[in-house]
Amino acid sequence: MYNSHVTPQRDESELIAAVLGGERAAFGELVGRYQQVAFRAAYLITRDAGLAEEAAQDAFVRAHTSLPSFRRDEPFRPWLLRIVTNLALNQVRGRSRRLRLLQRAGLAAGEQRQAPVDDTFLAGDRQRQLWAAIRELREEDRMVLYLRYFLELPEREIAAVLDVAPGTVKSRLNRAGARLRAVIEDRYPALRPVAQGGSGG
Amino acid sequence: MAEELHWEESMLENLAHAVAFPPTPDLRAAVLARLEAPRPRSAWPSAWRFAAAGAAIALLVLIGVTALSRDVRDAVAGFLGLRVEGEQIELLPTPPAGTTPTPFPTPASGTLQFSTFAREVSRAEALASGVPLRLPQSLGEPARYWRMNSGPGLVIADYGDIQVWLMRYEGDYFIGKGIVGGGEVIHEVEVNGAPGYWVRGGERVVSVRSASGTVVAGTTRTVTAAALIWSEDGLYTRIEGAGSLEDALRLAAEMD
Numbered sequence: 001m002y003n004s005h006v007t008p009q010r011d012e013s014e015l016i017a018a019v020l021g022g023e024r025a026a027f028g029e030l031v032g033r034y035q036q037v038a039f040r041a042a043y044l045i046t047r048d049a050g051l052a053e054e055a056a057q058d059a060f061v062r063a064h065t066s067l068p069s070f071r072r073d074e075p076f077r078p079w080l081l082r083i084v085t086n087l088a089l090n091q092v093r094g095r096s097r098r099l100r101l102l103q104r105a106g107l108a109a110g111e112q113r114q115a116p117v118d119d120t121f122l123a124g125d126r127q128r129q130l131w132a133a134i135r136e137l138r139e140e141d142r143m144v145l146y147l148r149y150f151l152e153l154p155e156r157e158i159a160a161v162l163d164v165a166p167g168t169v170k171s172r173l174n175r176a177g178a179r180l181r182a183v184i185e186d187r188y189p190a191l192r193p194v195a196q197g198g199s200g201g
Numbered sequence: 202m203a204e205e206l207h208w209e210e211s212m213l214e215n216l217a218h219a220v221a222f223p224p225t226p227d228l229r230a231a232v233l234a235r236l237e238a239p240r241p242r243s244a245w246p247s248a249w250r251f252a253a254a255g256a257a258i259a260l261l262v263l264i265g266v267t268a269l270s271r272d273v274r275d276a277v278a279g280f281l282g283l284r285v286e287g288e289q290i291e292l293l294p295t296p297p298a299g300t301t302p303t304p305f306p307t308p309a310s311g312t313l314q315f316s317t318f319a320r321e322v323s324r325a326e327a328l329a330s331g332v333p334l335r336l337p338q339s340l341g342e343p344a345r346y347w348r349m350n351s352g353p354g355l356v357i358a359d360y361g362d363i364q365v366w367l368m369r370y371e372g373d374y375f376i377g378k379g380i381v382g383g384g385e386v387i388h389e390v391e392v393n394g395a396p397g398y399w400v401r402g403g404e405r406v407v408s409v410r411s412a413s414g415t416v417v418a419g420t421t422r423t424v425t426a427a428a429l430i431w432s433e434d435g436l437y438t439r440i441e442g443a444g445s446l447e448d449a450l451r452l453a454a455e456m457d
Contacts, residue, residue, distance in 0.1 A: 024233060024236060024237065025233075027232075027233070027236065028229045028232070028233050031228055031229045031232050031233075032227075032229050035225055035226075035227070035228045035229070036225040038228075039222075039225045039226065039228070040222050040225070043222060043223065049223040049226075049418060050351050050352070050417065050418055052223075053226050053228070053415075053416075053418045054411070054415040056228060057228050057231055057232055057235070057415055057416065058415065060228060060232045061232060061235050061236065064232075064236055124219065127216055127219050130212055130213075130216050131216065145213060149213040149214060149216070149217040150217045150220065152217075177207060177209050177210065180209050180213075181208075181209050184209065191212070192208075193208050193212075
């Protein structure tokens with residue numbers, strides 16, 4: 001009874017026009033189209049499936065509210081991801097604040113929403129170490145790496161998500177890469193690939 | 202040389218492919234439900250909310266426990282959540298004729314309906330949740346217990362045709378119910394001396410929500426079974442699936 005019968009072939013701009021015209025079901029189709037990337041973006045930041053779902057859900061609601069101000073000549077996905085990442089980052093900051101307060105009060109064990117361990121996220125020890133290295137980067141560096149490598153966005157969309165000029169993305173990626181190398185060299189040297197022609201250990 | 206300088210790139214690519222993301226929840230129903238039933242209560246000063254709720258409940262008392270008209274329910278439903286702790290009932294707009302219905306989840310049945318947000322546990326594990334297992338004695342031991350994976354302390358005693366939900370109400374989570382199908386009846390009743398509701402008919406979209414209104418992952422389901430809902434001593438209780446109000450009240454009386 002409640003299965004959607006929205007025409008599946010409508011492109012993004014048609015769907016947005018339909019939503020703005022009052023067709024609520026068209027927004028459901030947009031949600032279906034982008035919910036995976038929204039959820040994953042939020043999950044990379046929060047590392048908590050529940051929080052990620054909250055952030056993604058809130059982002060869609062907010063996007064719907066803000067849709068009249070959306071520039072129709074721009075792609076929807078990076079605009080949505082900008083909302084998602086902002087909400088997810090706010091959640092993480094809020095969680096950190098709560099945790100600090102609880103720790104100050106000696107009640108840290110009462111915090112139920114801590115990020116889960118990485119075991120379910122990554123299987124291998126080297127992968128977990130690399131993930132740990134990424135987590136030691138600054139927020140700005142992590143974000144550009146998430147968008148480029150984990151969500152596989154093209155540079156122009158990364159620029160739109162981060163609200164920077166397209167040329168800036170390349171320099172941010174280079175900078176984040178250099179900082180990641182430095183963290184690995186310093187803290188996780190075992191991850192460093194063995195140079196060709198070396199002893200091979 | 203460039204490859205040597207940027208060895209982290211291939212590591213990142215390999216890592217990205219090794220990541221096991223949790224399954225993406227289907228957000229459509231929850232998002233559309235929130236869009237269709239915005240929660241205006243927060244915009245009201247609380248004194249006004251309570252005054253309006255009082256007026257609405259007084260209206261309900263005047264009308265008695267007979268079926269309410271849609272208009273009356275529209276006026277009242279936004280405030281019903283104040284009456285039973287842990288329950289909020291919203292009326293979702295009926296789609297105009299000829300429009301596509303909102304794609305809410307189709308009704309689930311059997312054990313599958315809880316598996317998206319809860320896990321089957323032993324009685325001991327259910328007890329360990331801290332939720333008092335106040336259950337109807339005449340139904341015997343439940344076929345299974347379910348304990349919610351995250352969010353509030355919530356246990357479901359599953360008897361097959363009847364389920365008893367027990368949730369510790371601490372103000373952070375509540376059960377949100379959107380009534381969409383039409384033909385439903387909301388009765389104001391008294392359960393073991395506490396205010397409650399008897400809801401039957403229609404199709405209700407029920408989910409567990411946080412105080413901000415966000416739906417907890419996997420909890421949205423369409424319910425057609427009648428439900429008796431009340432709250433006592435901070436324990437939110439709902440009996441789903443009883444055949445009649447009298448049966449449900451009898452079961453409630455057996456719970457201690």
